[in-house]
Amino acid sequence: MTLYDCIIVGAGPSGGAAAYHLAKAGRSVLIVERETLPRYKPCGGGVSPQVAEWFDFDFSPAISVRVNRIRCTWKMADPVDAEVPKDEALWMVRRDEFDYFLVQQAQRQGAELWDGTKAKGIVFTGDRWRVETSHQPVEGQYLIAADGGRGVMARWLGFKQRRHLLAAAVEIEPRLTMPDNPLLYLEMGMVQHGYLWNFPKADGYSIGGGVMRVGEQRRQDLRPPIADYATHFDIEMAQQKAHGHPILAWDGDQPLHTQNALLAGEAACVVDPFTAEGIRPALFSGVKAAAAIDQALAGDVDALEGYTQVMQVEWGQDMRWAKRLAKVFYKAPKLAYRIGVKRPNAAPTIVKLFNGKAGYAEVAQRAINRLSGGLLKGVSR
Secondary structure: OOEEEEEEEOOOHHHHHHHHHHHHOOOOEEEEOOOOOOOOOOOOOEEOHHHHHHOOOOOHHHOOEEEOEEEEEEOOEEEEEEEOOHHHOEEEOOHHHHHHHHHHHHHHOOOEEEOOOOEEEEEEOOOOEEEEEOOOOEEEEEEEEOOOOOOOHHHHOOOOOOOOEEEEEEEEOOEOOOOOOOEEEEEOOOOOOEEEEEEEEOOEEEEEEEEEOOOOOOOOOOHHHHHHHHHOOOOOHHHOOOEEEEEEEOOOOOOOEEOOEEEOHHHHOOEOOOOOOOHHHHHHHHHHHHHHHHHHHOOOOOHHHHHHHHHHHHHHHHHHHHHHHHHHHHHOHHHHHHHHHOOOOHHHHHHHHHOOOOOHHHHHHHHHHHHHHHHHHHHHO
């Protein structure tokens, strides 16, 4: 039986990123993925160009379209438009193409892929992990759980009470001929505690909505507002297949390591609790997980604990501010839109946050103060 340096369960952005960097470092890597790649993945598909800084290859073949214009609306009125600098244009991707492209880059570095292969159980045998799969058993010195928020690996590794905020999303992906220079749309007023989106692709749209459950909110059916929203783009939702899925967003620091194993991506609950952005944090966690395991293989006994610390400092500290902003913003979204989104510099700031050019800590306190002040004024009247 082949002994790999690392087995990665899950071929999403975190798994692909970890596989690429470990394989590039000369480590033997196996990716185990239950679906056959490329596989469909419901996702808006917005990616920050910042992620290019973490890799040494060109992502262009996996980018459907680059977007330079954003329009925010409140109940499809009162628009706020923003131009994105050309060198910071937002990437719109289809996840089947993007994820597979990343895995292929890892394969070119020597990583091995078993797709269409289900992980059926794990056991630690003293100095290595044995993974039972639908193909055959396999062993690895280290293990990365990158199988998403609904995956089984975290539970099998003993992470039975992961700390997270539960969000939800529903999406349709109509295919149609697109105009040149398309807009990215964000609609703030048609759902409670969330927003709707229309992310353009070269061959259509990703239209959907997300609800951020940052407090005690009632469940709401996203399909009616998404259907209403879609009609503004001449799309009938009844003619499209809708995909719904839960999202595990960041809700505080927690251990992301255990005996010779790490959690990465949504399995580590690193999704942004304000925007529900998941691809960038997934890639970031995959890069950091690879670095930690490479160091552990080189003899650093504290490397895996260091991964947890790195994620807490380099991601978690900013997410604390994202969570605070989400609580205030989604409590009074109409006010937030009026005194927040409509500010002259708000839309460019949102772009900078998404692109990693600014952190929540830099902007959230001012935004929270303005929103809190607006709430107090409303109460006193």
